[in-house]
Amino acid sequence: MIKFKPIALMLALGAFYCQGAFASQVTLYGKIDEGLLVGKTRHGDATFDVKSGFTAGSRWGIKGVEDLGNGLKVGFILEQGYNVDDGAATSSTLAFNRETALYVDGGFGRLTFGRLGTLGFAQSTGILRGAIFGVTHGASGWASGTTSLHFSRVDNAVAYKTPSFGGVTLHAMYSNGTNTDDSKNKWSENNHYYGLGALYSSKTLSGSVIFETIDYKGVDEKTKEPLYHVTIGGWWQIGMFRPMAIYQY
Template sequence: MIKFKPIALMLALGAFYCQGAFASQVTLYGKIDEGLLVGKTRHGDATFQVKSSFTTGSRWGIKGVEDLGNGLKVGFILEQGYSVDDGAAGDPDLAFNRESALYVDGGFGRLTFGRLGTLGFAQSTGILRGAIFGVTHGASGWASGTTSLHFSRVDNAVAYKTPSFGGVTLHAMYSNGTNTDDSKNKWSKNNHYYGLGALYSSKTLSGSVIFETIDYKSLTGNTKHPLYHVTMGGWWQVGIFRPMAIYQYQWGENRYKQHAAQIGSQIKLGGGTAKLGFKYVTRKIDGTASKIEGEKKGNLWNVGAGYEYPLSKRTKVYGFAGYTDGGKGWGKGKNLTTTNLNGYQIAVGMVHDF
């Protein structure tokens, strides 16, 4: 049986693109990241993968903006992730799983609605600064899921950004139910995201401070408690060097208290960019939260190094190597066999922008 839904979607987007080109600025864009990844854990076998999205999320999307005059603009972003390996969508239940946003720009700032990346994550609304490898690159990335350093994307969201005051913008975000399912509940039973942040940007310096929480009202028992993040980080361009640093404190009742930090630098070298970073995480279990390997405390460290070389304005090749040591409470036991906790990763690949 022919599945008409994806075909109809593509035809609709094509028609929209052709018609929209006359009414507003509409762009079809994307990234393709494909590489080879070798990994080995302390208690596991060596693995070899053809890996999509190791250094940047493979995606395609359309975005546009219409000038309404008097300094007022309306724009949108519709973006879908996918795997280059097999063409699979990032989430087959969502047409635009990475971002689906409508915004209004004016002298008052920018107001955005939709499925958005949180302030401490990525996408057009993210203001995270100081993470050497961004939110990718396996365990070296700031968004390593095993250490819960981020709230990623939320549905039913509203975000506001002020105009720039001397390079500083203030940011606020709220999600009325962090996913589509819990938004159908009574308000008091939804998970809600709240975020506040400040970002400073100039040609040689950028930094941000972010407070975030999810209240987890949809959960039950001892897990029905908020989790809080305070994150601060930035970079400073000094000639060919860009030193970077980021720190986060995370806490919540019946969850844990966690400190995480990463330092490193990007360096212009041989026509490309070299990256080197070191990350350390330490966690203390609070109350009845799930213990790691039976321990009340845990710590891990990670070191990563990478190099990117541009073949053209749109295409670059990369190499990467990283190692993570789980330390006490993480990765020492034989049940943990993920390289995010205890092992090494080596990757080579290519990224093409269109």
């Protein structure tokens, strides 16, 4: 009997996953972000380009949720990025490069697994506030710069969000593979991501405090030191206006 217990457990988890896959509420969604970019350098020719993803990456996705009763829900998110100007996927190796998430909701909060956006980035698990310029082209983007002001997406991740306490939720995330190839390596040879954060949200005010680090224990260990981020940001809705502020150390 002992030898069959792991098999029974795997079958039970597989049945649980299939129930989530055939969710009772399934939504097909997307976003198209397209613009015209005109450039002219001194002594150079003027350029005129159609560019996809100025304020947000163009994407399409499928998400669903199944109510299991007793306050318990299971859901999934599959999201793919693409370029409007040529129709190409933003990744040639990943079927859903923006997010692939399976989560469980309950009175304990939300537990999410998959390829996720970090706490200081975006996607369903991100809590960054105050980044007014998004990921736009050029130096005004929050993602621009040689060192990058955020960690983006990570594979083999698990994230936890607590229930809301007076508008405040606490968040934690861990990834055993920040690179796509990390799943092929031993645990000690991967780059590991760790994140902790707190988010306050109301109709007129929202702010977050986030601590993040990547240890670079994988292939970058000899060339990169561990990188630490502390990010504080928020916005305040005043009528038609929304002032934003953000600070990072």
